[in-house]
Amino acid sequence: MSAFSFACDMLRPAYRLGFVTLAGLLLLASACGSSDSLILATTTSTFDSGLLDELVPLFEEQTGFNVKVIAVGTGQALEMGRRGDADVLLVHAPAAEEQFVEEGYGVNRQLVMHNDFIIVGPASDPAELRSVPDAMSALRAIQTLEQTFVSRGDDSGTNKLELSIWAELGYDPTGEGWYLESGQGMGATLQIANQREAYTITDRATYLALLDVLDLEILHEGDPSLLNIYHVMQVNPERSSNVQGESAVAFVDFMLSDEAQAIIAEFGVEKFGQPLFVPDAGLTEADVRER
Amino acid sequence: MDLVWDGVREAFRILGTGDRDVWEITLRSLLVSGSATIFSLIIGISIGASLAFRRFPGRNLAVTLVNTGMGLPPVVVGLVVALLLWRSGPLGPLGLIYTPAAMVIAQTLIAAPLVTGFTVAALGSLPAGLRPQLYALGASRLQMLWLVLQEARLPLLAAVMAGFGAAVSEVGASLMVGGNLAGETRVLTTAVVLSAQKGEFAPAIALSIILLLLIFLVNLVLTTVQQRERQS
Numbered sequence: 001m002s003a004f005s006f007a008c009d010m011l012r013p014a015y016r017l018g019f020v021t022l023a024g025l026l027l028l029a030s031a032c033g034s035s036d037s038l039i040l041a042t043t044t045s046t047f048d049s050g051l052l053d054e055l056v057p058l059f060e061e062q063t064g065f066n067v068k069v070i071a072v073g074t075g076q077a078l079e080m081g082r083r084g085d086a087d088v089l090l091v092h093a094p095a096a097e098e099q100f101v102e103e104g105y106g107v108n109r110q111l112v113m114h115n116d117f118i119i120v121g122p123a124s125d126p127a128e129l130r131s132v133p134d135a136m137s138a139l140r141a142i143q144t145l146e147q148t149f150v151s152r153g154d155d156s157g158t159n160k161l162e163l164s165i166w167a168e169l170g171y172d173p174t175g176e177g178w179y180l181e182s183g184q185g186m187g188a189t190l191q192i193a194n195q196r197e198a199y200t201i202t203d204r205a206t207y208l209a210l211l212d213v214l215d216l217e218i219l220h221e222g223d224p225s226l227l228n229i230y231h232v233m234q235v236n237p238e239r240s241s242n243v244q245g246e247s248a249v250a251f252v253d254f255m256l257s258d259e260a261q262a263i264i265a266e267f268g269v270e271k272f273g274q275p276l277f278v279p280d281a282g283l284t285e286a287d288v289r290e291r
Numbered sequence: 292m293d294l295v296w297d298g299v300r301e302a303f304r305i306l307g308t309g310d311r312d313v314w315e316i317t318l319r320s321l322l323v324s325g326s327a328t329i330f331s332l333i334i335g336i337s338i339g340a341s342l343a344f345r346r347f348p349g350r351n352l353a354v355t356l357v358n359t360g361m362g363l364p365p366v367v368v369g370l371v372v373a374l375l376l377w378r379s380g381p382l383g384p385l386g387l388i389y390t391p392a393a394m395v396i397a398q399t400l401i402a403a404p405l406v407t408g409f410t411v412a413a414l415g416s417l418p419a420g421l422r423p424q425l426y427a428l429g430a431s432r433l434q435m436l437w438l439v440l441q442e443a444r445l446p447l448l449a450a451v452m453a454g455f456g457a458a459v460s461e462v463g464a465s466l467m468v469g470g471n472l473a474g475e476t477r478v479l480t481t482a483v484v485l486s487a488q489k490g491e492f493a494p495a496i497a498l499s500i501i502l503l504l505l506i507f508l509v510n511l512v513l514t515t516v517q518q519r520e521r522q523s
Contacts, residue, residue, distance in 0.1 A: 210490040242378040
């Protein structure tokens with residue numbers, strides 16, 4: 001008899017009680033756990049801006065489905081979809097999404113809305129981004145003058161866009177003293193940039209939602225490469241038996257419905273004097289880019 | 292400084308007007324962490340009693356493991372519980388991920404080693420002759436355990452406070468296994484994180500004050516019981 005099993009033997013009455021409790025706990029928990037709810041994995045921008053607080057309750061009311069919104073970066077959301085841990089995704093990294101669909105993990109991918117990314121920074125603007133022609137030159141100016149820049153560093157859609165601009169410049173800023181990676185959502189990253197008087201790239205919606213507590217100013221905007229396009233899609237229910245199909249279809253349809261699109265068009269007007277997103281149901285990505 | 296004062300003023304306004312969301316979140320914190328404390332007491336006291344009374348090979352190792360567990364990082368517990376409960380994980384079919392039940396499980400695992408450690412210490416401080424005496428008087432094993440726990444109830448209250456304190460104030464595990472869902476798994480700590488991230492400092496301050504008050508009240512009640520018992 002090994003020392004371990006001997007020890008278990010000695011402890012048996014206590015262990016039995018412990019195990020019974022744990023088993024009881026699991027049983028009780030599984031009784032109240034709901035396996036029929038829809039898991040929506042989405043980017044932090046749709047969540048932090050408050051848009052989903054308006055849309056999700058309406059969807060729940062209309063359909064009776066229960067939605068669990070998990071706000072992570074786009075990279076993580078796609079990863080949750082790959083594992084079958086989410087049913088429907090609302091994300092904003094078109095290239096990664098196309099690959100996700102091609103690999104057979106995503107189906108029914110639909111364009112929902114867009115807004116744009118902006119480059120923000122301290123009002124003093126030491127890198128003089130107000131006078132650069134495009135996003136690439138903006139990042140080059142930050143790099144040349146070694147101005148503090150806060151990156152999301154979390155494989156989110158915003159992070160992917162930022163990295164694609166660095167890649168176009170043929171430069172890897174990782175590890176530089178002026179290049180900080182927050183590893184957090186857009187709201188937290190904006191606040192870090194604000195406190196450090198640093199530059200960062202953000203989606204317009206989160207920036208406007210946090211404007212009250214930020215001293216950062218918009219220093220560069222309007223570059224076509226800074227378009228921020230959101231798609232909704234189902235995780236392929238045929239890849240995993242865990243994935244909900246029916247409620248996911250209903251959610252995709254809901255996001256494209258006239259009612260949801262009208263809410264998207266209006267969202268933010270009352271509070272910020274301008275809409276945070278532009279509804280795009282029925283359009284293609286090329287249509288949006290042409291405008 | 293304006294931010295701080297506005298925050299505090301707004302916090303007291305929220306506390307005064309009894310914002311429904313805030314009270315709901317507070318109640319949920321109390322329920323989730325309260326049940327986790329009860330489960331951790333059952334597990335912790337049974338294992339702690341075994342460790343305190345029985346002599347077996349590997350006992351020192353077991354006590355060391357419990358002491359290590361007292362400093363168990365909540366995020367590690369959160370990650371392990373999440374890996375188990377994710378739909379793709381071994382316990383996925385139970386459908387527990389992102390439910391209050393998942394948070395109760397994680398917080399139980401965080402609090403149980405604390406309760407176990409305090410139990411070992413509390414029972415270890417009893418006079419060595421007590422147990423043989425009780426057996427000599429004809430007590431059964433369960434009666435003995437009950438009487439001994441009665442005898443050690445004052446130091447055991449410290450185990451309750453430590454367990455509840457750890458459960459209600461942890462945030463990493465609750466975020467990971469609960470998902471911070473409004474109206475379902477949002478508790479005081481995760482709500483503070485979210486409010487601060489959104490730049491809404493007033494609710495963050497209000498929720499923090501409530502969290503502190505909650506821990507204070509629970510400890511006040513338990514300490515009062517402890518002191519009164521001691522005097523009588």
